[in-house]
Amino acid sequence: MSETSDSVTEDRRETASDDAIKNRPKARSIKPLALLWPYVKRHIGLVLIALVFLVVATMASLAIPFLFGEAVDAGQGGASGAELLATIDRYFLYVLAAAVAMGVLSALRFYFVSRFGERVAADLRTDLYAKLLSLSPRFHSSIRSGEAVSRLTADVSLIETFLGSSASLASRTLLSTTGAIIMMLVTNWQLGGTLLLMIPLAMLPVLVIGRIIRGASSKAQSRLAEAGADASEALDAIELVQAYGQEERRRLSFTAAAEAVFKAGLKRITARAFMILAVSIMLLGGMVGILWLGARAVANETMTPGELTQMILYAFYAGSGFGMLAEVWGEVMRAAGASDRASEILKETPDIRAPEQSAPLASPSTGHLVFDQVGFAYDTGDLPALKDFSLDIEPGEFVALVGPSGAGKSTVFRLALRLFDPQSGRILVDGVAAASIDPALWRSLFAYAPQESALFTGTARENIAFGSVGPVSDEKLVKAAKMAEAWSFLEEKGGLDAHIGQKGRSLSGGQRQRIALARALVREAPILLLDEATSALDSESERLVQKAISTAAEGRTTLVIAHRLSTIRRADRIVVMDKGAIVEQGTHDALVAQGGLYARLAEMQFAAQAAE
Numbered sequence: 001m002s003e004t005s006d007s008v009t010e011d012r013r014e015t016a017s018d019d020a021i022k023n024r025p026k027a028r029s030i031k032p033l034a035l036l037w038p039y040v041k042r043h044i045g046l047v048l049i050a051l052v053f054l055v056v057a058t059m060a061s062l063a064i065p066f067l068f069g070e071a072v073d074a075g076q077g078g079a080s081g082a083e084l085l086a087t088i089d090r091y092f093l094y095v096l097a098a099a100v101a102m103g104v105l106s107a108l109r110f111y112f113v114s115r116f117g118e119r120v121a122a123d124l125r126t127d128l129y130a131k132l133l134s135l136s137p138r139f140h141s142s143i144r145s146g147e148a149v150s151r152l153t154a155d156v157s158l159i160e161t162f163l164g165s166s167a168s169l170a171s172r173t174l175l176s177t178t179g180a181i182i183m184m185l186v187t188n189w190q191l192g193g194t195l196l197l198m199i200p201l202a203m204l205p206v207l208v209i210g211r212i213i214r215g216a217s218s219k220a221q222s223r224l225a226e227a228g229a230d231a232s233e234a235l236d237a238i239e240l241v242q243a244y245g246q247e248e249r250r251r252l253s254f255t256a257a258a259e260a261v262f263k264a265g266l267k268r269i270t271a272r273a274f275m276i277l278a279v280s281i282m283l284l285g286g287m288v289g290i291l292w293l294g295a296r297a298v299a300n301e302t303m304t305p306g307e308l309t310q311m312i313l314y315a316f317y318a319g320s321g322f323g324m325l326a327e328v329w330g331e332v333m334r335a336a337g338a339s340d341r342a343s344e345i346l347k348e349t350p351d352i353r354a355p356e357q358s359a360p361l362a363s364p365s366t367g368h369l370v371f372d373q374v375g376f377a378y379d380t381g382d383l384p385a386l387k388d389f390s391l392d393i394e395p396g397e398f399v400a401l402v403g404p405s406g407a408g409k410s411t412v413f414r415l416a417l418r419l420f421d422p423q424s425g426r427i428l429v430d431g432v433a434a435a436s437i438d439p440a441l442w443r444s445l446f447a448y449a450p451q452e453s454a455l456f457t458g459t460a461r462e463n464i465a466f467g468s469v470g471p472v473s474d475e476k477l478v479k480a481a482k483m484a485e486a487w488s489f490l491e492e493k494g495g496l497d498a499h500i501g502q503k504g505r506s507l508s509g510g511q512r513q514r515i516a517l518a519r520a521l522v523r524e525a526p527i528l529l530l531d532e533a534t535s536a537l538d539s540e541s542e543r544l545v546q547k548a549i550s551t552a553a554e555g556r557t558t559l560v561i562a563h564r565l566s567t568i569r570r571a572d573r574i575v576v577m578d579k580g581a582i583v584e585q586g587t588h589d590a591l592v593a594q595g596g597l598y599a600r601l602a603e604m605q606f607a608a609q610a611a612e
């Protein structure tokens, strides 16, 4: 029972084999692994138990060749007949006992080590996700799309493999290889020493060819990953791809990537074939060498046949141990890379934090929202997105924000919701500044319906209830759906249990908006922020959405980014923005009479409507 077969049956099963996981970059040193220490410390009891079983199991496995050797020599002794048989029986009983002990201890070690790996992975995943959810959109826009999810899944899997398998395998192999080397030298230092010098020589081709294989794999894999991302984007937008007749172009670019992967694969398998050749010759040649030198030593009587048996078995332990260490090393470095990336996220501090002591909010809030000389620029923006922006929205007022694209309308919403904080000025509700309040408490003042009515895969119930802070009754959900003019179509689709498809795709644009409105209404917040969809709705849908908006606005302060004249006309006040500043405000009629930017925008809308 060698280390190799032992590890194949137990631990390697746990090794991360997924391509996405294998392609995660490695670290240059093992230093980042230290970042896992707090997680290890949390479960130190499990680690200690695993460590005890690891040491004892390795010792039992090292005892086996020794007992074998003793058994062989006992058979060679002068004794004969019944005495000889009894000695042989006794020794083989010892070997059997050591083998059983090793089996039991290895099983226990496997259980505790793997359990530890799973435990830490679960803790780490939970912590990472919680941190990702707490970080502001600023962080999320700085990280490549998909990368955050890869850190949550692939990187944590790598760490899990490391803690639950590779780390134990590496320390066990290190322990048993060192033990085997010592035992080789103790058994016969001349032969042991010679073999020891030969092992690194035998490892050389494995290391060199291994490097070639890895180089070929990583290039091909990154090409495949790119092609995969392309394919997933194309399949996600399959309607667009087919409508534009882009199937052939997409197919060809994927085929080119697939062929490149094939060529790299060919290089890899050729190198691997040479590796098999080299390893077989080295292993068999080594064995023949030991037997040859050993046979001569036995003939010269400098060694007993039992010692030769021991030597062969220990040499096998040491040889396979070196091979295993080389292989595990890659996994260790990959895990170090993964913990580096995971800790990068864990170390991040959310830039929008709760103050030490949150100021109290007026209860109930009147919904009096004030922007006081607010100035804000995005990290990547050259120009400020908002300049000296001041707006006082009275409780219950309905204000429409209008202005050309890029004027800063959505930015006003983002700041109100504290997804970003302004660089200058203040935002207040009922006279209390946003910065003095816990962001979660502050956000509870707002109900928000975005332009791209983001819905989640699931039922209408889940999507509408998303707006509520605590559990919410079906009655309330239905009431919100009715107010948002969403109930009539939902009822036909099966009510609250209606499945709305992946990201709500089985609904029409107008229906999605009304579900998003229902979601905002369930929140019963004093201020409603509504980003009206720009896409054209048919007149019936538009009528229903408008009716829903009017109902929603009743009794609460409402700020709408408005694109439709019907919404704008309904507003108590229209605020016209351009280049991050308010340029005009007033009622529709007053602004038209003023003949400024609004009058031009309104004229274009009328012309467009007349043309329809």
Ligand SMILES: Nc1ncnc2c1ncn2[C@@H]1O[C@H](COP(=O)(O)OP(=O)(O)OP(=O)(O)O)[C@@H](O)[C@H]1O
Pocket: 141, 378, 379, 380, 381, 385, 403, 404, 405, 406, 407, 408, 409, 410, 411, 412
């Ligand atoms: N995440 C971001 N990072 C950097 N710049 C941004 C970001 N979001 C918006 N901007 C920039 O800030 C400015 C204001 O954008 P904003 O989205 O508020 O305009 P908007 O009036 O809502 O436009 P639209 O009507 O087209 O939605 C624009 O110049 C835009 O390019």
